[in-house]
Amino acid sequence: MSLIVIGTLAYDDIETAHAARKGVLGGSATYCAVAASHFTKPRLVGVVGNDFQESDVKKLQASGVDTEGLEVADGKTFRWGGRYEEDWNTRHTTFTDLNVLEHFAPKVPAGQRDSKFVFLANAAPAVQLQALEQVEHPTFVMADTMNLWIDIAREDLTNLLRRVDAIVLNDEEARMLTGESNLIRAAGQVLGMGPKLVVLKKGEHGAFLMGSDVHFSLPAYPVENVVDPTGAGDSFAGGFMGYLTAQNSIDPAHLRKAMLHGTVTASFCVEDFGIGPLAERNADELAARYDDLLGIVTV
Amino acid sequence: MSLIVIGTLAYDDIETAHAARKGVLGGSATYCAVAASHFTKPRLVGVVGNDFQESDVKKLQASGVDTEGLEVADGKTFRWGGRYEEDWNTRHTTFTDLNVLEHFAPKVPAGQRDSKFVFLANAAPAVQLQALEQVEHPTFVMADTMNLWIDIAREDLTNLLRRVDAIVLNDEEARMLTGESNLIRAAGQVLGMGPKLVVLKKGEHGAFLMGSDVHFSLPAYPVENVVDPTGAGDSFAGGFMGYLTAQNSIDPAHLRKAMLHGTVTASFCVEDFGIGPLAERNADELAARYDDLLGIVTV
Numbered sequence: 001m002s003l004i005v006i007g008t009l010a011y012d013d014i015e016t017a018h019a020a021r022k023g024v025l026g027g028s029a030t031y032c033a034v035a036a037s038h039f040t041k042p043r044l045v046g047v048v049g050n051d052f053q054e055s056d057v058k059k060l061q062a063s064g065v066d067t068e069g070l071e072v073a074d075g076k077t078f079r080w081g082g083r084y085e086e087d088w089n090t091r092h093t094t095f096t097d098l099n100v101l102e103h104f105a106p107k108v109p110a111g112q113r114d115s116k117f118v119f120l121a122n123a124a125p126a127v128q129l130q131a132l133e134q135v136e137h138p139t140f141v142m143a144d145t146m147n148l149w150i151d152i153a154r155e156d157l158t159n160l161l162r163r164v165d166a167i168v169l170n171d172e173e174a175r176m177l178t179g180e181s182n183l184i185r186a187a188g189q190v191l192g193m194g195p196k197l198v199v200l201k202k203g204e205h206g207a208f209l210m211g212s213d214v215h216f217s218l219p220a221y222p223v224e225n226v227v228d229p230t231g232a233g234d235s236f237a238g239g240f241m242g243y244l245t246a247q248n249s250i251d252p253a254h255l256r257k258a259m260l261h262g263t264v265t266a267s268f269c270v271e272d273f274g275i276g277p278l279a280e281r282n283a284d285e286l287a288a289r290y291d292d293l294l295g296i297v298t299v
Numbered sequence: 300m301s302l303i304v305i306g307t308l309a310y311d312d313i314e315t316a317h318a319a320r321k322g323v324l325g326g327s328a329t330y331c332a333v334a335a336s337h338f339t340k341p342r343l344v345g346v347v348g349n350d351f352q353e354s355d356v357k358k359l360q361a362s363g364v365d366t367e368g369l370e371v372a373d374g375k376t377f378r379w380g381g382r383y384e385e386d387w388n389t390r391h392t393t394f395t396d397l398n399v400l401e402h403f404a405p406k407v408p409a410g411q412r413d414s415k416f417v418f419l420a421n422a423a424p425a426v427q428l429q430a431l432e433q434v435e436h437p438t439f440v441m442a443d444t445m446n447l448w449i450d451i452a453r454e455d456l457t458n459l460l461r462r463v464d465a466i467v468l469n470d471e472e473a474r475m476l477t478g479e480s481n482l483i484r485a486a487g488q489v490l491g492m493g494p495k496l497v498v499l500k501k502g503e504h505g506a507f508l509m510g511s512d513v514h515f516s517l518p519a520y521p522v523e524n525v526v527d528p529t530g531a532g533d534s535f536a537g538g539f540m541g542y543l544t545a546q547n548s549i550d551p552a553h554l555r556k557a558m559l560h561g562t563v564t565a566s567f568c569v570e571d572f573g574i575g576p577l578a579e580r581n582a583d584e585l586a587a588r589y590d591d592l593l594g595i596v597t598v
Contacts, residue, residue: 087480181386184521205504206518208595217518217595219505222483256598296507296516299555299593 007121028121031231035238045069239265306420327420330530334537344368538564
């Protein structure tokens with residue numbers, strides 16, 4: 001089966017309470033695709049500028065990412081800056097230079113329109129819809145979003161929600177979208193907006209999955225040394241979607257296991273800046289951590 | 300097997316963002332004992348004033364609590380006032396009238412010194428130690444504490460930690476006790492202080508259990524309508540200790556199940572003010588919720 005990941009690639013400047021890095025290869029689609037590459041050969045669709053390093057393309061390819069849908073536009077790659085507070089839970093955006101992203105119109109290569117599993121990484125909902133329309137007969141479409149779009153593009157987002165099978169939200173976004181502070185009730189309301197499944201992420205407190213015939217809750221993997229949480233949510237989505245694609249299934253038993261795989265990829269992601277740990281861990285390391293997590297949650 | 304619960308009984312004045320109640324029967328030992336009464340006949344040791352309602356003694360007895368160790372002292376029952384913010388996570392103590400608690404010296408009845416399972420509910424660590432010394436050959440001792448004692452009675456608390464098998468802490472207390480913000484590392488440090496087991500509670504985000512041969516993490520039960528969180532932690536401890544007592548076991552498989560039972564009793568506790576829901580739910584209702592929770596966490 002085929003997974004297509006459509007979203008952003010970026011160079012990030014990141015500051016934590018302990019360290020800082022500039023020009024780190026990032027972006028929602030990057031993290032998702034590299035995480036998914038442990039399970040399938042994901043098709044990455046996004047735009048970069050002509051300052052994008054050839055070595056970074058090679059890195060993605062070496063991880064098993066199909067970069068045919070990587071468009072190089074005239075201009076600079078999207079750049080984002082973020083700073084984390086000591087507690088990791090508070091993130092400040094220090095700058096956003098959209099650059100080539102400003103006029104991004106995703107183009108799914110002709111040979112990838114048959115993709116069956118689709119992840120629409122965070123982008124303007126109108127852009128996500130535009131991308132989705134290019135996929136012919138998807139089996140399972142999951143979208144991500146952010147508070148900005150809930151705020152300024154709610155109508156587009158409402159349209160998107162009617163077209164996707166699943167939406168991934170963090171706690172803040174779920175509350176903002178529904179006006180409901182209780183996360184279980186918020187997830188229930190989101191299900192009423194269209195998607196059959198909601199994945200609700202709670203950062204260090206884990207995530208839960210809710211649908212009409214499935215309710216599954218999972219703690220985060222207990223990472224002892226968080227270095228940089230950037231990309232954790234997208235890495236989660238990558239492990240989740242990658243596993244489902246490899247299984248070619250969205251039945252509840254596989255959805256539950258997909259939550260564990262997503263938690264594992266997210267846990268590797270936060271152990272260093274950038275995609276390093278996601279790209280470098282091998283199948284044995286993933287399997288060992290999966291077993292460890294399974295041991296922690298098995299009654 | 301026998302469980303003894305030593306701690307406070309109180310009349311609480313509680314304000315939430317939605318309602319307020321005065322003179323609610325509460326206290327750490329009360330909540331714990333009533334929760335435990337679903338599994339065993341807990342022995343309750345504590346002090347009340349002569350204003351304590353006979354009907355409240357009858358309520359405890361009707362729930363299956365052994366009240367032989369309930370001492371009635373001259374004066375008024377301990378009174379506590381608390382106010383919760385809309386988000387439930389922030390609690391303000393509005394007043395504390397120690398009353399008869401000021402000179403409380405717990406007295407374990409002669410016939411209860413053979414208790415095998417012991418829960419030392421939150422109290423000054425010196426008082427907890429004094430209580431513990433009256434139990435002859437306990438099998439498993441768990442203690443609770445609070446930020447106040449970490450702050451003003453750290454030496455006594457350190458002594459207590461060397462004498463108990465398990466300690467239950469919330470996230471804030473664990474960070475305060477160890478100076479470590481990462482909860483996994485904090486739990487590891489607490490294990491170095493003496494106890495073989497740490498139960499770390501994270502409120503709406505669940506709890507985890509850590510020991511040398513067990514690490515188990517569990518989300519909270521998704522309660523849709525929280526009315527009053529007072530007593531949730533003690534109700535958790537009651538379900539946890541009550542189940543272990545009934546099984547007469549502290550092996551890892553039973554400890555994991557005890558975490559679920561504690562989560563279930565805590566989830567009933569928060570559905571109304573006081574001990575009402577804890578006292579009124581029957582075995583079928585507990586079992587149904589246990590199965591529901593098991594379904595939510597089973598991979």
